[in-house]
Amino acid sequence: AQSVTQLDSQVPVFEEAPVELRCNYSSSVSVYLFWYVQYPNQGLQLLLKYLSGSTLVESINGFEAEFNKSQTSFHLRKPSVHISDTAEYFCAASPSGGYNKLIFGAGTRLAVHP
């Protein structure tokens, strides 16, 4: 069965520092990968997704993620974080791209401190 593992439950970081949120997936077939962000008391919002093609994908607010097939990873990075990036981040994977097969990781809480 497919699974998604987020290696850190909490990541504290100072403002303007770089951050990496780690995600590994297990899948024997092609996989579609997603990062979602959840701000306090809100639903999830899509941050970025990998479907095919270039292994580096970017979001509009400075995050990027790299698909590494050999390491089955899809880590999320940002070179300089802001206080407003404080949120919970979820990695998700689907073997077919269908939402009924979307598997979420347990989430990583990013806390940005001044």
Place this chain on the structure above:
Amino acid sequence: NAGVTQTPKFQVLKTGQSMTLQCAQDMNHEYMSWYRQDPGMGLRLIHYSVGAGITDQGEVPNGYNVSRSTTEDFPLRLLSAAPSQTSVYFCASSRFPSYNSPLHFGNGTRLTVT
């Protein structure tokens, strides 16, 4: 556009009581789904629907019923609430049931069963 609207925002039930969590979307989305979010476990799919009159089970359907009589509404029913159903519930919808259209989430319903 209201997007995905969930009601109520908070609910406390006693064991054995029944209730319905409401979900409505005004985007003419075909795909609708219900997730539960528990600490350390990410989101898990309860039920989903690919159109009016069509529903199917997700990963954790036991104890929950759904129906889809209209495109706009997708209520989730708890027939006999149990403490194990204490969770945050999210409704999500999409134009299509796969990655080629984004998944929109409501703001959630926090349910406590005592």
